Amino acid sequence: MPDTKEKKLLVDRKAPVLRAVAKALTAEEIGSAQTLAVIARMKKALHAEEDGVAIAAPQIGESLRLFVVSGRALALARRAKKSDTPEKLDDLVFINPEIVKTSQKKKRLEEGCLSLRYLYGKVLRYEKVTIQALDEKGLKAVYGASGLLAHIFQHEIDHLNGILFTDKAEDIQDVPPLSMVFFGSSRFSSYVLEELEKMNISPVLKIESARDPLPVAALQELDADLFVVASFGKILPKAVVEMPRFGTLNVHPSLLPALRGASPIQSTILTNSNPGVTIIKMDEKMDHGPVIAQEVVPIEPWPDHYATVEEKLGHAGGRLLAQIIPAWIRGEIKAKAQGHALATFTKMIKKEDGLIDPAAPAVENWRKVLAYSTWPGAYMFFKSKTGKEIRLVVKEAEVREGKFTPVRVIPAGKREMTWKEFLLGNA
Template sequence: MKNKIVFLGTPKFAKIILEKLILSRHKPVLVITSPDKPVGRKQKLTPPPVKVLAERKKIPVLQPEKLDEEFINKLRDNSYDLFVTAAYGKLLPKKLLDIPRHGTLNVHPSLLPKWRGSSPVQYSILNGDKETGSTIMLLDEKLDHGPILAQERLEIKKSNTAPILSDKLAKHGAELLTRTIPKWLNGKIEPKEQDHGAASYTKMLTRSDGKIDWTMPAGSLERKLMALTPWPGLFTFWNDKRLKILSFDVKNKRSSQPGKVIRENRSLAVETGRGIILIKKIQLEGEKPKSSAEFMRGHPDIIGTLLGT
């Protein structure tokens, strides 16, 4: 008899995992995702990626505003075997976790207990980690706290931006999940408690996280660019306008005044706490993105100024 599985997830990361489940023997009978939200300048009401996929595959979809008693009671009316979550976006209450006979599994894109929370992919890059991985855990009421069922490592390449690494981890985690589910349902896995004393945490990223501190070393700013692209991106201020630094190279050259704009090999460059960055693409508030050379032609007065003040 086929197991009745419910999938809870919202963004592209979760969509990739749902795709794998659909192609496996573990196609969900129900998908729960976040409500449609206004997106872009025109604030067009847009469904989450998971909903789009589920509807295309003729899987019923629920989009509760709240995981309240009324909603939980609706789920209780069905005999579900397993819940699977991936980037759903909300902590699940115990009453909901207790519904499926075999509990609730979560796909987390880090090697728990390292980088619990909402931004593990970005923090792995920011921290300069050489590797990350996927963890399949049994959810409890606390944040990324439950026992581990399976875990596998994945190398972080220097060229990996957060979106690229996120996609890799989604595919990596999906493969691990589809191998773990049958073992778990057949009682062949003994959950392993996390080392809670070794736990580290991430926080929800905000736009202010993208503000550049020019006293940081150039190498650290490069990691920040990879981690925070495309959102919130890196920015500073010049002449009271937001200046987005869209791409740059790092050069190990002595710097004397962090934030000072200089000319280096016909390119716009900025001194940092250690080394300089050679700007490749830049965008001033109210303008289109421009190459370093194009920006200098339009704004030659930027040379010699101090950014971020």
Template sequence: MNPRIVFFGNSKYSVIDAEALHARFTLTAAVTLPDYIDKKNTKVVQSPVKLFANTHTIPVLEVQKITAEIIEKIKAYQPDFLIVADYGLILPATLLSSPVYASLNVHHSLLPKYRGPAPAPAAILNGDEVAGVSIIVMSKQVDAGDVLKQVTYRLKQDETTDSLLTKLNTLGAQAVIDVIQQYLSGTASPEKQDESQASHTTYMKRSDGLISLTDSPILNWRKIRAYGEWPGTYFIAKRNGSEIRVKIREANFADGILSILRVIPENKKEMSYEDFMRGMSSQKK
């Protein structure tokens, strides 16, 4: 049987799951966010999932808000499964109950740990040695559904949110394929989460990227790795009596020492940290 799968996702990480699912089963449709205008260069930006779907002639629904009309359009595909991977919008109960088999979510943590929108950065910020991915049945309460499969992953010492999400989606793609096959063979075995062990993450803010160079080097190193993709990390430097924001582009950590290698000072081009500090010293004279 080739199940009818409607896929929900927006990011480049979502595409990892979409590619694997489409190669194994063929996606029936893809749901993603609408195009938007990039404020910097006024170009139209399409979601990576839309670009993938168009390349493979998969029907696309561009959705800003899940309305009753959108729900009916999705139901018209008569899905066997809804698969969600890094989508962002909450699916209403009337939609979650629509597929023949199940609505499944690829979540980037070993649930019930790190429910919510930012589990991968949380694992790095907290210095976790092990992370993982969970395939769950979607429920009304976000990330609280029954667990069908979990895969663990040992973090590398220089793991970033980008590298971690890439790995977890690769693992998650195979895991969700395994779960779909379990449903089709009648062997799926969901297990309830232990609510007493639940922890939660929140949406990241731009201000989260602010670091103080006098803070713990290891904590700053974790922030740089966790927030490098977004919002980026930065520190505040004082120049000529005013404060400037300095974005960290590259850093290294060894033997307990954090070394900032490249930065972008406010309204300046990228430069080495040494050149930046040299310039700061000359202005103080």
């Protein structure tokens, strides 16, 4: 068994152990005090790194077929499926892991490694894998994974075979440490930040309330390299925008110069525009700065409910930003001025904007239901058989034979129900 004396947390990137095929643990070794001590050291090393998602035993100098995935990574993977708030999960230990099944499809994702700090590259791996492993107690378990977690499993098993991600990666970049402040106050912001953190770009400060005064003095003292703004709800003054060395980048959920302003996602749905995201270098005017990157984001079916569109554009914007930040700070990207003459503008949404207009084309009212599904909600008034006017929030609708038809509604003071259920008692 390995020596468990106190050592530095991670071995040097040139350590021979990183290039050796690790040995399997025997039944006697699993659950032993020595193995548990190794696992404890691995967890300590993993949690010492703010952006750590997993660690293999060779990375702390132990040539053992053993890796640990952080609870944070497991929560992110679960959130990607459920689209809810990440829960707190325990780290998982995998002993003598082996891949027993893979998908036919492969996907290229950006990867980094705690042992190869600041190197990042795109690695082609199976989209889905199933692995078999033992836990700390020697109990056998089978784990299925897709997306990020599938890549993590394959990355860690490579470590156990003496393979580093740089052996397989394309477009390897050396990204130095970056001091970044993140401004964001919405779900869109959280999706952008989630993608940045997946790529090990974590803020030293998050400002999440547009209502509070900006901590200008603290920002000056911090002397950050970069500010990132994503749906913050407040226009930053020029003095703040110009503080960081590499400027202030804004992730905007439309294809600028189209749909500048307060409600680009709702307006994209209402106008049936191509959904997309734009990264600009901010200036003192709203959504006015030069374009650094832009991407059309296919969403199927289209259009869709606001929350779905917001989530997909947020993740796409975060991924695009993570891709361009290294080149931006190296001075390899030149921002291009927007075509200001082509600019269109969106408005602040009011509650009354959700009113269904019987005189409007059916498809416009249908898009209104989708665009305002989170807030303020599309609504209409229905005169019942008793003559009473009932206010209805329209949750789902369709266009049937050219006519706008509610599918699910919430009558004032009542539960959500189907349109047919509502008509039974009121028509």
